[in-house]
Amino acid sequence: ELGAKNIVPTNKEPDYQKIYDQIADVLEDNDWDDGSWGPVFVRLAWHAAGTYDKNTKTGGSNGATMRFSPESDHGANAGLKAAREKLESIKKKNPEISYSDLWSLAAGGPKIPWIPGRKDDEAAACTPDGRLPDASKGxxxxxxxxxxxxxxxxxxxxxxxxxxxxxxxxxxxxxxxxxxxxxxxxxxxxxxxxxxxxxxxxxxxxxxxxxxxxxxxxxxxxxxxxxxxxxxxxxxxxxxxxxxxxxxxxxxxxFHKLEELGVPRTGDEKVYYFKTKD
Ligand code: CCH
Structure with missing residues (x-):
């Protein structure tokens, strides 16, 4: 017999505005750099997405493979471990969001369109070293x-x-x-x-x-x-x-285009814009 109490929600859509607000709440920190985690979160999302290769369709913001070695050890990613660890508290509170969506969301801003749906991949999907820009070059x-x-x-x-x-x-x-x-x-x-x-x-x-x-x-x-x-x-x-x-x-x-690299889309996805608290 099917009563209301038996209806278990599956595929629960995370409340992204709530997660966005939780990220906003941890940004300010006088013990971190110039007082904000914002810049290093932007760099994390960019380094996750900037591995994309349009010819082989590998890399990109899907996958969050920077969680794994060897990608976590690539020279370009030095220092991003702290950002990944900082976001772990948000992931614990919201296990339903993928790491790849979380990193991308953490780089968001009120004017930047954002679409969820990234899926985490495994270590085997790590991209080779050398896909991110070398600052000493022209x-x-x-x-x-x-x-x-x-x-x-x-x-x-x-x-x-x-x-x-x-x-x-x-x-x-x-x-x-x-x-x-x-x-x-x-x-x-x-x-x-x-x-x-x-x-x-x-x-x-x-x-x-x-x-x-x-x-x-x-x-x-x-x-x-x-x-x-x-x-x-x-x-x-x-x-x-x-x-x-x-x-x-x-x-x-x-930046939205960057965050979409490597993410399979149908074109019917809902686009989010987030409200800031102030
Ligand atoms: Fe960048 N970036 N970036 N960068 N970057 C560095 C830091 C940040 C290059 C090199 C460096 C983008 C493009 C480039 C940020 C966002 C973007 C650092 C210092 C180097 C080196 C890292 C450190 O020591 O902590 C080069 C080369 C390019 C070529 O175009 C793009 C694209 C983005 C985002 C859209 C941000 C934000 C930082 C500051 C991170 C922090 O921790 O303060």
């Missing part, structure tokens, strides 16, 4: 890496604007310092600094990088500077330095 390397994911020149420049957030750590990448003076705020400051400051090579024993001549406190990677040395990239840098609204709009679309 524009032709950036094109090799990002064209492989399916991005064009404008999209490469849009994504690089994420470097408004966070900083480089000598114990992770070997580089040192933030790109902007407000590394926990998402702005078009990366482009403004790139064009507005005079960049000189940092005098140190570490890997080649640049610092602003005036204060020596802000930094640029060789790959960042290549965006204004390259004739095709530079006009996009100029455009986004002038127009922050346009940058926000384009970033939302291109």
């Amino acid at each position: 524009s032709s390397h950036l094109r090799d890496i990002f064209y492989r994911m399916g991005f064009d020149d404008r999209e490469i420049v849009v994504l690089a604007g994420a470097h408004a957030l966070g900083r480089c750590h000598p114990d992770r990448s070997g580089f040192d310092g933030p790109w902007t003076s407000s590394p926990t705020m998402f702005t078009n400051g990366f482009y403004q600094e790139l064009l507005g400051k005079k960049w000189v090579e940092k005098k140190w024993k570490g890997p080649k990088q640049f610092v602003d001549k005036e204060t020596g406190e802000l930094m640029m990677l060789p790959a960042d500077l290549s965006l204004i040395q390259d004739k095709a990239f530079k006009p996009h840098v100029e455009k986004y330095a002038k127009d922050e609204e346009l940058f926000f709009k384009d970033f939302a679309a291109v």
Whole structure:
């Protein structure tokens, strides 16, 4: 006999706004970097997705294979273990969300469309080392890496604007310092600094990088500077330095595209936009 009490919900749809709010609640932390986990969560999601190869259709934000060695040990992923562990508390509270959806959700913002449905894969699906960009290289390397994911020149420049957030750590990448003076705020400051400051090579024993001549406190990677040395990239840098609204709009679309790499879709999926608390 089938009574209401016998109806057990299966395939329960997680409450993504609730999980988004729980992530928002752990972002602020005076003991972590500049006071927020936001930047390293963005880097985690990007490194999970940026392994995509459009020709073999391998890698991408489906799978969360960075949980496993060898992908967790790839040099580019140094320091991301802390971000994965930080998100473990959210996973424990919400076991129904996949790691791959959780990492992608943790990089979300109110204007970025988000679609759930990523499925975790096993260690055998780890991507080979070398699929993420090498910061010591220039524009032709950036094109090799990002064209492989399916991005064009404008999209490469849009994504690089994420470097408004966070900083480089000598114990992770070997580089040192933030790109902007407000590394926990998402702005078009990366482009403004790139064009507005005079960049000189940092005098140190570490890997080649640049610092602003005036204060020596802000930094640029060789790959960042290549965006204004390259004739095709530079006009996009100029455009986004002038127009922050346009940058926000384009970033939302291109970051969404990044987060969809390698995720099978039918086209009928529900698209989520999240409300922030403030
Ligand atoms: Fe990046 N990035 N990134 N980056 N990145 C680093 C840190 C962050 C490159 C190199 C580095 C993107 C593209 C590139 C973030 C988001 C994005 C670091 C320092 C290096 C090196 C790591 C450390 O020491 O902690 C290169 C090269 C490219 C080529 O395009 C893209 C695309 C995104 C996202 C859309 C964020 C955020 C950080 C800060 C992380 C933190 O912990 O503060």
